[in-house]
Every structure is written in structure tokens, then in C-alpha cells.
Amino acid sequence: MKKRDDKNILRKIMAIRGMGQVITVAFGLVVLCIVFGILNPVFFSNRNIANLLRQIAPILIIGIGQSYVLITGNIDLSIGSVVGMSCMVSATMMTKGVNPWVAVLITYICCLAIGIINGQLVANCKLPPFIATLGTMTIARGIAQIVNNNYNTDSIGAAAKGFRDFFYYGKNFGVFNTIWIAAVLWIIFNFILNKTRTGRYIYAIGSNIEAARLSGVNIAHITTTAYVVSSFCSCTVGLITCAISGMGTMDAGNGYEMYAVAASVIGGVSTLGGQGILLGTVIGASIWGVLQNGLQFAGAPVAIRNIAIGVIVVVSVLLDVIIRKGRPIRKKKNITTVNKAEIKA
Amino acid sequence: MLRKLIVGLLCMIMVASLLTGCGGNQPAQQQETTPQQETSQGAESEKYKIYLITMDQMDQHWVNVDLGCKKAVDELGNIDYHWLAPDVKDDAKQIECINNAVAAGADAILLAANGPDAVTSALEEAKAAGVTIVYVDSPAAFPAVQTIATDNVAAGQKAGEELIGALKANGITEGKIGIVNVNAATASTVAREEGFRKAFANTNFEILETQYSDGDAARSKDIAANYITQGCVGIFGANEGCTVGTGNAIKESGGKVIGVGFDKSDAILNLIKEGYLYATMAQNPDIMGYEGIKTAVKALKGEDTGPDYIDTGVSVLKKEDV
Numbered sequence: 283m284k285k286r287d288d289k290n291i292l293r294k295i296m297a298i299r300g301m302g303q304v305i306t307v308a309f310g311l312v313v314l315c316i317v318f319g320i321l322n323p324v325f326f327s328n329r330n331i332a333n334l335l336r337q338i339a340p341i342l343i344i345g346i347g348q349s350y351v352l353i354t355g356n357i358d359l360s361i362g363s364v365v366g367m368s369c370m371v372s373a374t375m376m377t378k379g380v381n382p383w384v385a386v387l388i389t390y391i392c393c394l395a396i397g398i399i400n401g402q403l404v405a406n407c408k409l410p411p412f413i414a415t416l417g418t419m420t421i422a423r424g425i426a427q428i429v430n431n432n433y434n435t436d437s438i439g440a441a442a443k444g445f446r447d448f449f450y451y452g453k454n455f456g457v458f459n460t461i462w463i464a465a466v467l468w469i470i471f472n473f474i475l476n477k478t479r480t481g482r483y484i485y486a487i488g489s490n491i492e493a494a495r496l497s498g499v500n501i502a503h504i505t506t507t508a509y510v511v512s513s514f515c516s517c518t519v520g521l522i523t524c525a526i527s528g529m530g531t532m533d534a535g536n537g538y539e540m541y542a543v544a545a546s547v548i549g550g551v552s553t554l555g556g557q558g559i560l561l562g563t564v565i566g567a568s569i570w571g572v573l574q575n576g577l578q579f580a581g582a583p584v585a586i587r588n589i590a591i592g593v594i595v596v597v598s599v600l601l602d603v604i605i606r607k608g609r610p611i612r613k614k615k616n617i618t619t620v621n622k623a624e625i626k627a
Numbered sequence: 628m629l630r631k632l633i634v635g636l637l638c639m640i641m642v643a644s645l646l647t648g649c650g651g652n653q654p655a656q657q658q659e660t661t662p663q664q665e666t667s668q669g670a671e672s673e674k675y676k677i678y679l680i681t682m683d684q685m686d687q688h689w690v691n692v693d694l695g696c697k698k699a700v701d702e703l704g705n706i707d708y709h710w711l712a713p714d715v716k717d718d719a720k721q722i723e724c725i726n727n728a729v730a731a732g733a734d735a736i737l738l739a740a741n742g743p744d745a746v747t748s749a750l751e752e753a754k755a756a757g758v759t760i761v762y763v764d765s766p767a768a769f770p771a772v773q774t775i776a777t778d779n780v781a782a783g784q785k786a787g788e789e790l791i792g793a794l795k796a797n798g799i800t801e802g803k804i805g806i807v808n809v810n811a812a813t814a815s816t817v818a819r820e821e822g823f824r825k826a827f828a829n830t831n832f833e834i835l836e837t838q839y840s841d842g843d844a845a846r847s848k849d850i851a852a853n854y855i856t857q858g859c860v861g862i863f864g865a866n867e868g869c870t871v872g873t874g875n876a877i878k879e880s881g882g883k884v885i886g887v888g889f890d891k892s893d894a895i896l897n898l899i900k901e902g903y904l905y906a907t908m909a910q911n912p913d914i915m916g917y918e919g920i921k922t923a924v925k926a927l928k929g930e931d932t933g934p935d936y937i938d939t940g941v942s943v944l945k946k947e948d949v
Contacts, residue, residue, distance in 0.1 A: 340845075434892065527871050528897075534845060574849070
């Protein structure tokens with residue numbers, strides 16, 4: 283009796299769309315960890331695990347944002363620049379003596395505006411997402427540069443200690459706050475994506491935008507929501523970056539949009555939309571972080587690391603493509619009926 | 628309607644930002660109308676037109692070179708001075724700037740070359756047009772009147788010697804050393820690393836594989852934290868971002884590891900003051916600009932300009948200096 287229950291649970295888990303690749307990649311992650319642990323035992327020390335989790339957290343947060351946008355079938359290239367903008371806007375205000383929490387609030391408002399603009403440009407103005415977010419990418423970077431007159435800011439000072447502890451240096455229940463922030467955001471956004479109508483619509487748009495439109499989904503509204511989630515996540519990472527360094531750097535977040543794509547894609551989120559789960563993004567971000575950290579411990583040159591990451595991105599997606607092609611047609615039909623059922627719901 | 632307006636506005640912003648890619652620096656142009664010019668207008672020598680061309684306009688370093696130039700311009704008078712720079716570091720854009728300066732009738736150009744080779748043909752044309760060339764900060768592989776720069780190898784070596792000295796003072800004569808650098812393509816920081824490694828040549832310290840952070844302070848902190856976990860006794864940051872990241876990682880770990888870095892910024896000076904960074908190598912960009920203008924004017928007047936290369940050196944800043 284009990285055995286059957288176990289089997290049912292297993293079957294239930296396996297029935298979740300996208301779980302196949304997540305399990306494959308999770309297996310890869312375990313192998314990576316073991317290899318790095320053998321190469322250098324320090325890898326599994328408590329201190330390194332705490333550090334490692336803290337290094338993964340920002341990648342996971344922007345990965346969540348990018349996953350939302352990718353699942354709607356779009357892309358957000360402005361992530362890295364919004365990180366930089368958030369870092370510079372908040373740091374500049376704090377150096378000018380604004381209360382850190384007021385600065386945080388204003389920073390969120392500024393960054394969410396970028397998300398709204400992205401969503402409106404893509405959904406209402408019908409700009410290709412690549413172009414629209416390329417535009418906001420340079421605009422946000424420009425704002426990051428102009429906000430303190432083309433200077434990196436001075437130190438944000440002792441008044442911001444609470445801010446720095448909240449976003450990075452502090453601990454709760456023995457775990458660093460950055461990790462808590464990532465975990466809480468993941469739980470919230472995973473709930474929205476899986477258990478709410480908005481989440482279902484996000485998948486619907488990505489699977490078949492015309493079908494979604496005909497079923498009465500407000501495409502513009504949902505697309506904008508996804509972009510706002512993305513800029514919210516980027517803004518949070520910008521604040522973490524600011525807390526880490528205690529100053530604003532104009533180059534903060536350079537290239538992060540691609541890290542976010544990598545984390546999502548390794549974890550099984552499809553760039554074509556409608557596919558992927560946030561659990562995959564956790565694994566994707568972890569692989570990214572483990573590689574960065576582990577290869578440094580193994581003493582590998584950075585060039586090797588870049589090659590390794592590139593290979594892993596390509597191979598993990600390639601595996602998924604091969605697996606999906608190998609599936610019998612009957613299953614494919616099942617997937618489409620599931621989609622339809624979800625759209626109706 | 629509103630949508631169209633937003634799209635139109637964004638397009639305009641983008642076009643405008645493209646057009647200003649190689650724009651002159653507005654404040655620089657306004658400041659040149661100093662009182663001396665009016666009084667010396669009728670003097671025997673004509674007004675020299677001198678352009679400063681840097682890698683970009685963003686870095687505080689270049690702003691300080693510009694300030695040094697302005698100081699010399701104020702002292703010498705009779706100079707029509709402009710600062711040109713691309714919006715981002717880009718060879719093609721820097722070549723455009725050189726061509727623009729030549730077209731505008733420059734008598735002399737102070738150039739901080741992006742790389743040794745990319746701009747040489749543009750400089751050949753400039754020389755053919757009779758423009759005097761002086762290098763500030765970083766030279767190109769083309770003969771010029773003088774190069775006024777930090778000797779980065781020597782400066783890096785100095786940083787290494789400071790670190791060895793501090794470690795020895797703590798009774799440490801062996802162990803692992805980490806290097807946080809910007810990337811493998813920036814000549815100045817690569818030269819600093821070369822000098823730093825040179826200083827460690829005959830010691831028992833083991834220098835680990837260099838890690839690159841693109842100068843991002845947050846990523847530098849991650850790298851430095853990893854070095855500390857690996858058991859490094861000393862860490863070197865090759866520029867401002869790398870140094871701030873190193874300092875923050877050391878601060879968090881309790882401050883037993885010794886960090887030395889490069890550049891002078893408020894955040895770095897604070898970390899030194901708190902005792903988490905041992906020393907930083909501060910360059911003297913203002914001297915580069917100041918001496919650059921002086922050399923250019925001397926060369927234009929046909930006077931002796933002295934040696935081919937002037938090392939503006941670095942100042943070592945420690946806790947007692949800040």
C-alpha cells in the first residue's frame with residue numbers, strides 16, 4: 283500500500299512539465315559538487331558553503347525574473363543595466379544623506395518603471411522584445427552613469443549599516459540574509475507562477491499567444507506583469523550589490539542578463555516560451571555558482587571556466603531537445619491537451 | 628497616441644545618444660574662456676589649440692587628468708583647450724575623436740591610447756597634418772614627443788613589496804597569495820599584475836591563478852572571499868573595484884588576511900582607515916595632464932622637452948596617511 287503511494291508521488295512529480303530536464307541537470311549538479319569536493323576538500327567546508335549559497339542567491343533572483351519573461355516567450359536584456367541603475371540610484375541617495383529605507387523605496391519605484399516600459403513596448407507597441415529591452419538596457423545604464431555625474435559614488439557610510447546587514451551581511455537563524463531574500467522571493471514567485479491565474483496565463487501566452495488571446499487573456503497586462511517581476515528582481519540584486527560593496531559602481535551588473543538567461547535555460551526554461559519551472563532555475567543558478575566557485579578552488583584559469591559554462595549551457599539544452607524529439611507522439615498530444623485545459627482554467 | 632509618443636521619444640533619445648558618441652565635454656569648453664585669454668589675445672604668439680583625448684569620459688581618473696590639464700592651461704594661458712572622449716572605451720570611436728581633433732585644426736593632441744596598435748594609422752595622418760602628439764597615461768606604438776604615465780609594472784612591484792613587508796612584519800613568510808584583476812586585456816592592470824608577481828619571484832609565497840571580476844566590486848568580493856576560504860594570507864586588487872571587493876571580503880572574514888590595492892577612492896580610503904586594507908597605490912593623473920600640456924606647449928614653441936618617458940609614479944597610502 284505504502285509502496286504504491288510512493289510510486290504515485292513519484293509519478294506525480296514526473297508528470298510536472300519540465301521536471302525531466304530539472305532532474306537530469308540536478309544529477310549533473312551533484313556530480314559537479316562531488317568532483318570539486320574531491321579536487322579540493324575546502325569546497326565542502328562550512329564557510330565555503332555559506333559563501334557559495336550567497337554567491338548563488340543573486341544569480342537565482344535575476345534568474346527568476348528572466349524565467350518569468352522567457353516563459354511568456356519574450357526576453358529581458360535590461361536586467362544587468364537595471365541592476366547597475368538600482369545600485370547607483372540607491373547608493374547616490376544614501377551618500378546624499380537620504381534614509382536608506384526611503385532610498386530603497388524610491389529605487390524600487392524607478393526600477394519598476396523600467397519594467398512597465400518594457401512590458402508596454404513589447405505588448406502594446408508590438409516592438410520585438412530583443413529591441414525594446416536593448417533600448418531600455420542602454421537607457422538604464424545611462425541613468426546609472428548620470429545619476430552621480432559619471433562617478434562611482436563615495437562610501438554609503440555608517441548610517442547605511444542596517445541596510446547593508448539586511449541585504450547581505452546580516453544573518454537570521456544562522457543563514458545569511460541574502461539567502462533568505464532569494465528563498466522568500468522564490469517561494470512567492472513560484473506560488474504565483476503555479477497556483478494563480480496570472481501564472482497560468484503566463485504559460486498560456488508563451489505556449490500559444492493567439493490561443494491565449496482568443497481565450498480572453500489580457501496579453502498586455504500579463505506580459506507587463508512578467509517584465510515588472512523581472513525588473514523587481516533585478517532591482518533587488520542591485521540593492522544587494524550596493525550592500526556588498528558599500529558604494530555604487532556604474533559597471534555593476536554588467537552582463538548579468540546573460541547569466542540570468544543561462545541560469546534559466548540550464549534549468550529547462552525554453553527561450554521559445556511556455557516551458558520551464560522555477561525549480562529548474564534554482565538548479566541552473568546553482569550550477570552557475572558552483573562552477574564559478576569550484577573552478578576557482580580547482581585553480582583553473584578563467585578562460586577554462588568560460589568554456590565550461592558555455593559547453594554546459596549548450597549541452598543541457600541539447601539534451602532537452604534530444605529527449606523531447608525521442609518522445610512518442612502520444613505524449614506530445616497529452617502535453618497539448620494539458621495546455622488547453624490550463625488555458626480554460 | 629500615447630504609445631506612439633513614447634516610441635518616438637525613445638527613438639529620439641537613442642539617436643541623440645548615438646550622435647553624442649564622440650562629443651566634446653561641455654564644461655571643458657566653457658571653462659576655456661578665462662580672463663587671461665582676452666588680455667593675451669594680441670600677444671606675439673598665436674593661440675595653441677590643444678586636445679586631450681582619453682579612453683572614455685566616465686572614469687574619475689580621466690576627470691583628474693582633465694583637471695590637471697586645466698590647471699596648466701590656466702597657468703600658461705593663450706591655449707584653446709578641449710577634452711574629447713568616446714562615451715565608452717572603443718578603438719573605432721577613439722580614432723574618430725583623433726580625426727575630429729585634426730579636422731578641427733589641433734596643434735597638439737594629448738592622447739591616452741586605448742591600445743598600442745589600433746590608433747597608429749590615425750596618428751600617422753595626424754602627424755602628417757603637423758599635429759604634435761604627447762601620450763598621457765598609456766602610449767601607442769607610434770613615436771611621439773613624450774610619454775607621461777604611471778609605470779604600471781613598477782607600481783605593481785611596489786604593491787607586491789608592500790604586501791611582502793606587511794606579511795613579514797606579522798611573521799608570515801610563506802602561504803598562498805590571491806590576485807583579483809579586471810580582465811586579461813587591459814594593458815595597465817595586466818602590467819600591474821606582472822610587476823606584482825615579479826616582487827614575489829624569490830619568496831616562498833605561492834601565487835594562485837588570477838581571477839577576473841571586470842572591475843565589479845560585488846564580483847570581486849565573491850572572488851576574494853573564495854581566496855580567503857582557500858587559506859590565502861594576502862590578496863591584491865588591481866583596480867578600484869577589485870580593491871573595494873577585496874577589502875570588504877577581508878572585513879567580513881575578520882581582517883586577518885592582508886590586502887593591498889590600487890587607486891584612491893572614498894570607499895578604499897575608508898577600508899584602509901578601518902584597518903581592513905593595508906595599503907593602496909594611488910596614481911597621479913592630475914600630474915599627467917599638467918605635465919602633458921606643458922610638454923605640448925614646449926614642443927610647439929620648439930623648446931627642449933626632456934626625456935622620452937616620464938614616470939608620474941604612485942603614492943603609497945596607508946592607515947597613517949588617511
